[in-house]
Structures are given as structure tokens and as C-alpha cells.
Amino acid sequence: MDVFEAIDTLISIRRIRETPVEEWKIERILSAAVKAPSGANTQPWEFIVVKDLEIKKQIAEINRRGASIYVKARVVKLEPKRRQYLEACLQRMHNIPVMIILCLNREKKLVNRPKGFEKASEKMEDIVSYASVFPAMQNLLLAARALDLGCWITMYHLYFEDEFRHLLNIPSNVEPLAVINIGYPMGRFKPAQRRPYSKVTHINRW
Numbered sequence: 314m315d316v317f318e319a320i321d322t323l324i325s326i327r328r329i330r331e332t333p334v335e336e337w338k339i340e341r342i343l344s345a346a347v348k349a350p351s352g353a354n355t356q357p358w359e360f361i362v363v364k365d366l367e368i369k370k371q372i373a374e375i376n377r378r379g380a381s382i383y384v385k386a387r388v389v390k391l392e393p394k395r396r397q398y399l400e401a402c403l404q405r406m407h408n409i410p411v412m413i414i415l416c417l418n419r420e421k422k423l424v425n426r427p428k429g430f431e432k433a434s435e436k437m438e439d440i441v442s443y444a445s446v447f448p449a450m451q452n453l454l455l456a457a458r459a460l461d462l463g464c465w466i467t468m469y470h471l472y473f474e475d476e477f478r479h480l481l482n483i484p485s486n487v488e489p490l491a492v493i494n495i496g497y498p499m500g501r502f503k504p505a506q507r508r509p510y511s512k513v514t515h516i517n518r519w
């Protein structure tokens with residue numbers, strides 16, 4: 314598949330078939346993920362591939378609890394139909410064949426915080442750290458798309474991060490950032506609906 318076709322049709326797939334995903338496809342998308350750029354090539358990503366049904370059930374349960382907090386806390390409320398749809402997807406989440414947990418390994422500190430630049434350094438550290446992991450997620454999503462696999466990102470576990478960390482035995486210097494739920498879509502891929510670049514691009518000055 315042409316890379317532009319993959320980009321233009323990369324949408325969230327929340328309704329996912331139980332059909333198992335071929336091992337070679339999981340390996341291929343992970344090998345695409347680790348080709349991503351990162352600050353000073355630190356490659357601070359780590360992945361946990363979960364296929365065990367009991368663990369998936371517990372991940373799904375944590376996500377359901379987190380999602381109910383999220384749904385109530387939303388500034389722009391979800392329409393009842395959208396909420397029901399999300400709840401139905403969450404009810405079936407454990408049947409999704411593969412979950413890849415994207416993690417940031419904070420161990421690899423790049424620079425110290427020079428005097429007078431403590432605040433800026435802290436911000437820079439955070440931005441560079443997260444920005445050094447999410448390109449790997451995008452590579453993963455695109456590679457999955459190219460292999461006809463759909464992905465659903467969830468972050469509801471962040472409301473219960475300690476519990477989630479405990480469940481998956483994640484060490485304290487590693488942050489579980491996202492659950493990427495992967496499998497064959499029930500529906501079809503469609504063009505992504507986004508604002509055109511002309512609405513968000515400034516020429517020479519803001």
C-alpha cells in the first residue's frame with residue numbers, strides 16, 4: 314500500500330474482530346515502530362504485547378472504569394449515541410486479539426538541568442521524552458494500516474496508573490502511555506476527517 318493511502322485512511326477502529334492476528338504481522342509492525350526517530354536517538358520506547366485473555370480482561374476492566382470517569386469529566390459531552398457506542402466497544406475490548414502497551418522508559422536521561430534554566434529544562438525533558446515515543450506509535454499505526462489491521466488507542470488506564478503498572482509488572486521508571494488495541498476491523502477503513510492544513514498553517518508569521 315502507498316504510504317499516502319495509509320496516512321489518508323488511518324482512522325480509529327474500535328470494532329475489531331476476534332480473528333487472531335498473524336505473528337509475522339505483529340513482528341512487522343513492531344519492527345516499523347522501532348524505526349521511528351527519537352531525541353538524540355535515545356529510543357526510549359518499550360512495548361508489552363498482550364494476548365493472554367485473563368490479562369486482557371483486566372486491562373479492559375481498568376479501561377471501562379477509566380472511561381466512565383473520562384466520559385463524565387468531558388467538557389464537551391458525548392452524544393448519547395456516541396457514549397453507547399464507546400461503552401459497547403469497551404464491553405468487547407477483551408476479545409480484541411492483541412493489545413500493545415506503548416511505554417516510555419524514563420531511564421535514559423539525556424541532559425542535566427543547567428542553572429537558571431530549570432523550568433525550561435523540565436518542560437523540555439517532558440516534551441522530548443513523550444515526543445520520542447509517539448512517532449513510534451504512529452509508525453506502528455501506519456504499519457498496521459498497511460497490513461489491513463485496525464487500531465484503537467486507549468488511554469483511560471491513566472486514571473489508574475499504579476494499578477495498571479502493578480497488573481503488568483511495569484517498573485517505576487517506565488510509564489505506560491497508551492494501549493493500542495489491534496485486530497481486523499469489523500467495518501471498513503474510510504478517509505480521515507480532519508480540518509484542512511490551510512486552516513492551521515501560518516506563512517512566515519502567525
Ligand SMILES: Cc1cc2nc3c(=O)[nH]c(=O)nc-3n(C[C@H](O)[C@H](O)[C@H](O)COP(=O)(O)O)c2cc1C
Pocket residue numbers: 323324325326465466467468469505506
Ligand atoms: C494520543 C491519543 C489518545 C487517544 N485516546 C483515545 C482513547 O482513550 N479512547 C478512544 O476511544 N480513542 C482515543 N484516541 C483516538 C482519537 O479519539 C481519534 O484519533 C480521533 O477522535 C479521530 O478519530 P478518527 O481516528 O476515527 O478519525 C486517541 C488518539 C490519540 C492520538
